[in-house]
Amino acid sequence: MLTISNRGNLMPPSPIRKLVPYAEAAKKRGIKVYHLNIGQPDIETPKPILDAVRNSDFKVLEYSHSAGNESYRRKLVTYYKTVGIDVDYNQIIITTGGSEAILFGMMACLDAGDEVIIPEPFYANYNGFAVAAGVTVVPVTSVIENGFGLPAMEEFEKKITPKTKAIIICNPNNPTGYLYTKEEMEALRQIILKYNLYLFSDEAYREFCYEGTHISAMHLNGVDENVILMDTISKRYSACGGRIGALVTKNKLVLDAVMKFAQARLSPPSFAQIAAEAAIDLPPDYFNTTKAEYKARRDLIVKRLVAMDGVVCPNPGGAFYVIAQLPVNDADIFCQWLLEKFEYQQQTVMLAPASGFYGTAGLGKKEVRLAYVLNLNDINAAMDCLEKALLVYSQNQP
Amino acid sequence: MLTISNRGNLMPPSPIRKLVPYAEAAKKRGIKVYHLNIGQPDIETPKPILDAVRNSDFKVLEYSHSAGNESYRRKLVTYYKTVGIDVDYNQIIITTGGSEAILFGMMACLDAGDEVIIPEPFYANYNGFAVAAGVTVVPVTSVIENGFGLPAMEEFEKKITPKTKAIIICNPNNPTGYLYTKEEMEALRQIILKYNLYLFSDEAYREFCYEGTHISAMHLNGVDENVILMDTISKRYSACGGRIGALVTKNKLVLDAVMKFAQARLSPPSFAQIAAEAAIDLPPDYFNTTKAEYKARRDLIVKRLVAMDGVVCPNPGGAFYVIAQLPVNDADIFCQWLLEKFEYQQQTVMLAPASGFYGTAGLGKKEVRLAYVLNLNDINAAMDCLEKALLVYSQNQP
Numbered sequence: 001m002l003t004i005s006n007r008g009n010l011m012p013p014s015p016i017r018k019l020v021p022y023a024e025a026a027k028k029r030g031i032k033v034y035h036l037n038i039g040q041p042d043i044e045t046p047k048p049i050l051d052a053v054r055n056s057d058f059k060v061l062e063y064s065h066s067a068g069n070e071s072y073r074r075k076l077v078t079y080y081k082t083v084g085i086d087v088d089y090n091q092i093i094i095t096t097g098g099s100e101a102i103l104f105g106m107m108a109c110l111d112a113g114d115e116v117i118i119p120e121p122f123y124a125n126y127n128g129f130a131v132a133a134g135v136t137v138v139p140v141t142s143v144i145e146n147g148f149g150l151p152a153m154e155e156f157e158k159k160i161t162p163k164t165k166a167i168i169i170c171n172p173n174n175p176t177g178y179l180y181t182k183e184e185m186e187a188l189r190q191i192i193l194k195y196n197l198y199l200f201s202d203e204a205y206r207e208f209c210y211e212g213t214h215i216s217a218m219h220l221n222g223v224d225e226n227v228i229l230m231d232t233i234s235k236r237y238s239a240c241g242g243r244i245g246a247l248v249t250k251n252k253l254v255l256d257a258v259m260k261f262a263q264a265r266l267s268p269p270s271f272a273q274i275a276a277e278a279a280i281d282l283p284p285d286y287f288n289t290t291k292a293e294y295k296a297r298r299d300l301i302v303k304r305l306v307a308m309d310g311v312v313c314p315n316p317g318g319a320f321y322v323i324a325q326l327p328v329n330d331a332d333i334f335c336q337w338l339l340e341k342f343e344y345q346q347q348t349v350m351l352a353p354a355s356g357f358y359g360t361a362g363l364g365k366k367e368v369r370l371a372y373v374l375n376l377n378d379i380n381a382a383m384d385c386l387e388k389a390l391l392v393y394s395q396n397q398p
Numbered sequence: 399m400l401t402i403s404n405r406g407n408l409m410p411p412s413p414i415r416k417l418v419p420y421a422e423a424a425k426k427r428g429i430k431v432y433h434l435n436i437g438q439p440d441i442e443t444p445k446p447i448l449d450a451v452r453n454s455d456f457k458v459l460e461y462s463h464s465a466g467n468e469s470y471r472r473k474l475v476t477y478y479k480t481v482g483i484d485v486d487y488n489q490i491i492i493t494t495g496g497s498e499a500i501l502f503g504m505m506a507c508l509d510a511g512d513e514v515i516i517p518e519p520f521y522a523n524y525n526g527f528a529v530a531a532g533v534t535v536v537p538v539t540s541v542i543e544n545g546f547g548l549p550a551m552e553e554f555e556k557k558i559t560p561k562t563k564a565i566i567i568c569n570p571n572n573p574t575g576y577l578y579t580k581e582e583m584e585a586l587r588q589i590i591l592k593y594n595l596y597l598f599s600d601e602a603y604r605e606f607c608y609e610g611t612h613i614s615a616m617h618l619n620g621v622d623e624n625v626i627l628m629d630t631i632s633k634r635y636s637a638c639g640g641r642i643g644a645l646v647t648k649n650k651l652v653l654d655a656v657m658k659f660a661q662a663r664l665s666p667p668s669f670a671q672i673a674a675e676a677a678i679d680l681p682p683d684y685f686n687t688t689k690a691e692y693k694a695r696r697d698l699i700v701k702r703l704v705a706m707d708g709v710v711c712p713n714p715g716g717a718f719y720v721i722a723q724l725p726v727n728d729a730d731i732f733c734q735w736l737l738e739k740f741e742y743q744q745q746t747v748m749l750a751p752a753s754g755f756y757g758t759a760g761l762g763k764k765e766v767r768l769a770y771v772l773n774l775n776d777i778n779a780a781m782d783c784l785e786k787a788l789l790v791y792s793q794n795q796p
Contacts, residue, residue: 002594002623008506008655017464017661045459053669054452061443061639061673066415096494096641099663107530108406112510128662132505134532196400225400241459241668243494243641257406263415264526265497270639271451271669275459 011131015124015356022339023350031343034382036370037350039174039320043238043290043373045275052278053271063267067259068094068246072277076246079280083206085218085229091250093258094268094276098204098232098245099125105228105247106133106166108257109198115163116200119151121323121357121364123174123202138164139359144325144367147314148176150184153191166198167191172205172214175357175369176323177298177316185215192226199223202230205319207287210295212317224250233272235320237279238290242272294320297372297379304383305370308390320372323354323364327394331355331368334393344388347381409529413522413754420737421748429741432780434768435748437572437718441636441688441771443673450676451669462665465657466492466644470675474644477678481604483616483627489648491656492666492674496602496630496643500524503626503645504531504564506655507596513561514598517549519721519755519762521572521600536562537757542723542765545712546574548582551589564596565589570603570612573755573767574721575696575714583613590624597621600628603717605685608693610715622648631670633718635677636688640670692718695770695777702781703768706788718770721752721762725792729753729766732791742786745779 016038023033067073073089080087095101102125110116112134118126120139130137140155142148156167167188172179180188192199201217217227232245247258298315301322305313310327328334332353342348354367372379414436421431465471471487478485493499500523508514510532516524518537528535538553540546554565565586570577578586590597599615615625630643645656696713699720703711708725726732730751740746752765770777 002507002596002649002651004651004655005505005507005509005512007509008658011655011658011662013658014464014661040461042458044457050456050459054454056452058448059442060440061448061637061670063438063638066412096667097664103663107403109400109403111403111405112532114403125662125664128658132659132662134510198400239459240461241665243665243667251400253400253402257402257409260406260409260411260526261530263412264409264523264530265501266495266523267639267641269494269641269667269670271673272459272667275669 007131007134012124012127016352019335019339019350022336026339026348030346032347033339034347034349034374034378034385036372036374036382037352039235039371039373040240041235041238041320041373042375043293045238046279046282046286048282049237049239049275049278053274056274061270064270064273066262066267068092068268069273069277072273075277075280083214083216085216087218087248087250091248091255093247093255093262094273095245095247096268097243098202098230098234101230101232101245101247102126102200102202103129103132104258104261105200105230106130106135107261108254109228110135110165113163114165115161116166116168117156117159117164118168118359120359121148121175121354122168122359123170124356126168137359141360141363142176144312144314144323147316148173148178148323150180150187153187156191160195164195164197166200168200168202169217170202170204172209172316172318174205174319175321175354177319177321179209179212179317180215181212182215185217185220189220189223192223197226199227200230201227204232204235207236208291208294208320209318210291210298214318218248228254233276233279239272239275242275243269244272244276294372297376298322300376301370301372301379301383304380308387310390322370322372323367324370325366326368327390328366330365335368337393338389342389342392344385347385348389349382349385405529405532410522410525414750417733417737417748420734424737424746428744430745431737432745432747432772432776432783434770434772434780435750437633437769437771438638439633439636439718439771440773441691443636444677444680444684446680447635447637447673447676451672454672459668462668462671464660464665466490466666467671467675470671473675473678481612481614483614485616485646485648489646489653491645491653491660492671493643493645494666495641496600496628496632497523499628499630499643499645500598500600501527501530502656502659503598503628504528504533505659506652507626508533508563511561512563513559514564514566515554515557515562516566516757518757519573519752520566520757521568522754524566535757539758539761540574542710542712542721545714546571546576546721548578548585551585554589558593562593562595564598566598566600567615568600568602570607570714570716572603572717573719573752575717575719577607577610577715578613579610580613583615583618587618587621590621595624597625598628599625602630602633605634606689606692606718607716608689608696612716616646626652631674631677637670637673640673641667642670642674692770695774696720698774699768699770699777699781702778706785708788720768720770721765722768723764724766725788726764728763733766735791736787740787740790742783745783746787747780747783
């Protein structure tokens with residue numbers, strides 16, 4: 001018998017997309033579905049960056065340099081300066097989305113059987129890249145009671161073994177929206193120094209912080225060799241389909257190793273590198289406008305959620321996600337019920353059950369992630385649906 | 399000490415790109431370098447497919463479906479029909495270049511420690527993907543004496559062990575240009591059936607066959623479950639920078655497993671999918687024009703090479719590569735010498751030493767790969783350089 005590999009079997013299906021067939025069936029029944037389940041922003045991609053592609057006039061769609069176009073990498077240096085990150089262009093390797101930066105980082109720094117510690121709940125696709133790389137994900141649990149702050153360092157230390165090679169953080173966090181404080185980042189600095197670990201820092205949502213200041217892992221002192229920044233233009237410029245990210249580090253050995261993986265796949269996409277390079281020339285107030293919009297959405301969605309009976313929802317400092325605890329026994333079943341059985345004025349809402357974001361089985365069963373990627377009117381309409389749904393469900397919950 | 403992973407250390411640097419610093423130094427000295435070392439065609443990307451991107455009018459650069467846009471996959475079905483391949487759109491997963499199709503195939507079908515047999519010389523990046531996947535490459539040697547025809551089945555059988563899971567072929571072949579015959583494809587069919595192996599068939603150069611007929615692995619009978627087609631638009635439409643490929647198979651379990659890897663990295667690039675979809679509407683004679691150009695180049699480069707003293711060069715049936723055996727002891731040293739020490743009328747030529755395409759150490763030491771991706775005038779000028787260089791070198795060779 002021809003067989004699938006073990007890793008092919010172990011590979012988790014996307015927890016964000018597994019309810020898609022139920023949503024499609026609902027739409028076929030004429031129901032409008034509000035998609036709060038996935039981080040695809042509705043914000044328009046800035047016209048100048050799309051125009052840069054549309055006005056391009058090359059004749060041959062060539063491979064770029066495996067590390068990305070030098071002109072783009074040099075411009076990225078100026079972007080990073082604006083957020084207090086001081087790097088040279090040759091410390092930047094352009095990747096196919098932030099996804100590839102995560103995969104390359106794991107591949108270059110960790111071997112099969114090595115362990116990486118990740119505060120949970122975490123971005124579910126870290127699991128996928130870990131399975132691809134044969135790496136074991138060891139979760140440390142952060143809790144809704146303190147808004148999903150970084151777990152205490154003792155909790156990390158309990159999980160450290162001789163096989164532990166790295167910690168991954170996402171800051172501000174997907175799925176919790178939590179923005180790590182200066183003190184939390186300092187604690188991470190100390191632990192990676194003490195145990196000689198890599199710190200993979202996924203900063204996809206850096207520009208979307210509503211309270212407090214974003215502290216990049218690249219701001220930490222004395223850990224230049226440890227820190228590997230995973231970045232992407234997907235959320236920053238609402239350009240998810242471009243598939244342009246970056247791996248940034250001052251660790252020369254890591255750069256050299258990652259470069260070999262980059263050469264094997266030849267180059268990152270050429271069209272979107274043109275867009276990404278043009279993005280650096282957007283007016284300085286570009287992020288202010290987007291950020292104000294997201295902040296208004298966050299304020300609304302949190303206000304609506306905490307006003308619902310039995311719902312717990314922290315007010316997160318960044319990104320465009322919240323995790324809410326619902327008065328249900330099993331959010332997976334509830335989210336499916338929303339799509340299969342419920343409607344309010346021919347509308348319903350699609351949420352991501354949070355269980356898929358936990359590494360520890362059984363956690364997050366009452367929690368859902370909501371991505372506030374819809375406009376204020378739609379968020380209100382979606383919250384109307386959810387509020388009604390919780391009332392109906394409470395009377396029928398088994 | 400923070401360490402690089404074993405696979406990071408094992409990862410081979412690109413043999414095609416390792417001479418780049420010498421080429422750059424030559425250019426700084428004012429020398430014109432003819433690049434026959436890399437498969438970046440000079441053929442213009444068809445204007446209609448670039449225009450499709452330039453005339454696009456979407457507002458948000460969104461993720462596509464993880465398997466690629468359904469509209470594109472449906473159109474690809476019609477392309478495949480024109481080459482006698484009958485598949486359904488849901489048997490096609492769009493990948494980020496052919497590169498990702500190869501990686502996904504290995505990841506989904508093979509585990510670390512499993513073996514894949516590949517006729518050598520082979521596309522060097524198969525090594526890279528094998529290292530990433532922890533898979534062992536087992537070469538079977540094809541030889542210049544018969545133009546790099548498929549090795550006898552007994553040679554394959556000698557290499558088959560309980561860990562053998564797949565055979566990879568590239569047809570027509572990179573780096574040899576060899577086009578497998580119907581009999582050779584039939585022999586492969588029998589061996590994969592007999593030993594229950596996957597056949598990964600890289601058909602990037604399908605449209606460029608100058609003699610004989612291209613037999614796709616998808617044309618073979620009774621091996622639907624075994625065959626996985628790795629494809630790409632890179633060479634077909636001179637669109638290497640798009641990074642659009644495809645994995646095609648009728649094996650449902652493989653599709654399901656690959657889909658999970660595809661979901662983890664979210665989606666293939668959106669801009670280039672627009673170009674790729676437009677490519678299906680190119681006039682039917684598009685390939686004829688390109689093919690005639692490549693054939694003229696092949697005829698010229700082979701004629702020039704075999705006319706040189708001591709040079710052996712088969713006349714390959716497809717792709718845009720030839721492998722030539724040169725009257726030198728070590729082609730690696732010679733290729734570096736061409737860039738460092740030689741010039742003819744302020745010009746020189748960059749070739750790819752063939753040793754990097756062999757899995758067996760010590761093979762191909764006198765051989766080089768030449769990519770005929772330059773116009774006829776430039777090929778003639780490059781061959782003038784090479785002819786002079788071989789004369790000079792023969793008088794100075796250690």
